[in-house]
Amino acid sequence: MQSDSMHEWRESASYWEKHARIIRAMFAPLTRALIEEAGIHEGQTVLDVASGPGEPALTIAEAVGPSGSVTCTDAVAEMVIAAKGEARRRALTNVKFRQCEADALPFGDDSFDAAVCRFGAMFFPDPLVALRDMLRVNRPGGAVSLAVWHRSDLNPYYYAINQVTSRFVETPPAEPGAPGAFRFAEPGALASVLREAGAADVRERLLKFHIEAPITPVEFWAMRSETSGTLREKLAGLSAKERVGVAREVEESARPFFPDDRMSFPAQVLIVTGKRPT
Numbered sequence: 001m002q003s004d005s006m007h008e009w010r011e012s013a014s015y016w017e018k019h020a021r022i023i024r025a026m027f028a029p030l031t032r033a034l035i036e037e038a039g040i041h042e043g044q045t046v047l048d049v050a051s052g053p054g055e056p057a058l059t060i061a062e063a064v065g066p067s068g069s070v071t072c073t074d075a076v077a078e079m080v081i082a083a084k085g086e087a088r089r090r091a092l093t094n095v096k097f098r099q100c101e102a103d104a105l106p107f108g109d110d111s112f113d114a115a116v117c118r119f120g121a122m123f124f125p126d127p128l129v130a131l132r133d134m135l136r137v138n139r140p141g142g143a144v145s146l147a148v149w150h151r152s153d154l155n156p157y158y159y160a161i162n163q164v165t166s167r168f169v170e171t172p173p174a175e176p177g178a179p180g181a182f183r184f185a186e187p188g189a190l191a192s193v194l195r196e197a198g199a200a201d202v203r204e205r206l207l208k209f210h211i212e213a214p215i216t217p218v219e220f221w222a223m224r225s226e227t228s229g230t231l232r233e234k235l236a237g238l239s240a241k242e243r244v245g246v247a248r249e250v251e252e253s254a255r256p257f258f259p260d261d262r263m264s265f266p267a268q269v270l271i272v273t274g275k276r277p278t
């Protein structure tokens with residue numbers, strides 16, 4: 001399937017590649033928490049679904065070491081190519097790459113010790129089918145851990161922008177259950193899908209951390225307005241003057257989160273984990 005949303009991700013790939021180093025730094029605490037929740041350790045064989053330009057797959061490759069391996073996947077070929085380039089730059093030799101969609105994983109049953117997904121599950125056309133497949137390719141007892149955004153009003157990384165853009169562009173509320181960043185923002189929502197998919201011992205952890213990187217408000221807006229397909233679409237409908245206005249206002253509304261001209265947004269993410277039954 002290559003839907004409109006997949007087209008949007010293909011268009012996003014070069015921007016995700018451009019900002020990959022900053023994105024890796026921003027979400028490093030979340031990657032560490034995912035590794036912890038999935039019980040990933042040296043020597044394991046791990047699947048990362050919807051890796052984008054390579055995370056958390058490449059950090060996990062460092063954690064499992066040369067005696068382990070990671071399979072880095074994404075539905076978009078350009079994202080996988082970007083991830084391969086980054087693995088080469090970091091001299092990682094224990095990573096395999098595969099372009100594939102989450103609901104049709106091209107791997108046999110029992111192939112992995114654990115499977116993870118950071119900020120992907122909310123975009124899958126059919127999350128139940130995808131989670132069943134992630135469980136299937138895991139060995140019995142292997143963990144599936146998924147990170148999704150908690151509510152947008154708890155995440156200034158989003159609302160510092162949306163409170164500005166909503167004044168320039170009409171933004172209807174998202175259809176309940178439709179693919180989007182906050183589809184699984186309510187506690188329990190993704191956990192119930194994971195349970196329905198057949199996982200055992202399902203639990204949810206609320207991770208509070210800071211999204212930090214050495215960038216200014218101007219660089220923050222450049223990154224967000226390029227990497228987000230939703231924002232690109234909104235901005236495309238504005239005049240050049242309005243776009244400049246949005247940029248200035250976002251930089252102002254985000255400024256409190258840049259003490260010393262360095263980004264530090266408090267953030268809240270849900271990590272949902274379950275096991276393939278033994």
Ligand SMILES: C[S@@+](CC[C@H](N)C(=O)[O-])C[C@H]1O[C@@H](n2cnc3c(N)ncnc32)[C@H](O)[C@@H]1O
Pocket residue numbers: 009010023049050051052053054055056073074075076079100101102103117118119120123124125
């Ligand atoms: C928000 S990005 C997250 C990328 C990366 N995991 C990260 O945390 O930086 C979402 C990724 O999901 C991928 N994606 C969207 N739908 C997918 C699907 N059905 N199957 C696999 N990947 C998908 C997109 O191509 C994109 O790379």
